[in-house]
Amino acid sequence: MHLLSLALNDIIMRKVTLVLAIVLIAFGNYSFLNSSDEVNLLENEDPVYTSHVIIKIPGFTLEQYNALSSTYMKRQDVDIEYYCLEAGILIMHYNHFGLSNADIQQSVRSELNRTIKNANIRILDVETRDENADSRC
Numbered sequence: 001m002h003l004l005s006l007a008l009n010d011i012i013m014r015k016v017t018l019v020l021a022i023v024l025i026a027f028g029n030y031s032f033l034n035s036s037d038e039v040n041l042l043e044n045e046d047p048v049y050t051s052h053v054i055i056k057i058p059g060f061t062l063e064q065y066n067a068l069s070s071t072y073m074k075r076q077d078v079d080i081e082y083y084c085l086e087a088g089i090l091i092m093h094y095n096h097f098g099l100s101n102a103d104i105q106q107s108v109r110s111e112l113n114r115t116i117k118n119a120n121i122r123i124l125d126v127e128t129r130d131e132n133a134d135s136r137c
Contacts, residue, residue: 048131051094051104052081054124055112060088064116071115101126 057064065083068090072078082091094104105123112121 049096049098049128050131051096051099051126051128053092053094053104053108053126055090055092055108056122056124057088057090057116057118058120059118060085060090064118067115068112071111101128104128
């Protein structure tokens with residue numbers, strides 16, 4: 001009975017975490033979640049695409065977050081939009097000029113493995129949006 005209870009709690013926590021991540025991505029372009037500074041990757045050109053990457057990192061620690069934060073602080077194309085140590089969730093925001101989801105996933109995996117050396121990293125979702133597309137739908 002105790003094992004069943006633990007399994008149910010784990011399933012509920014995963015679903016709650018996934019719903020939270022989806023909500024954060026859905027509202028990711030509003031000013032209360034994003035910084036007000038425009039990021040330019042090339043001279044006088046704004047990125048055409050943005051991607052949000054939801055990552056599950058089992059045993060995610062504050063030291064790992066600090067290492068990632070200091071690594072990404074130096075880059076203009078990536079920032080950490082949200083993290084939850086307890087759930088092991090990290091949401092990253094990429095600005096780019098048309099990378100495929102597979103390229104983004106490979107970049108995330110190699111950077112995270114190089115920075116925090118956790119072989120159990122799982123990429124749960126990558127959502128890419130064309131910033132020039134008509135967003136009236």
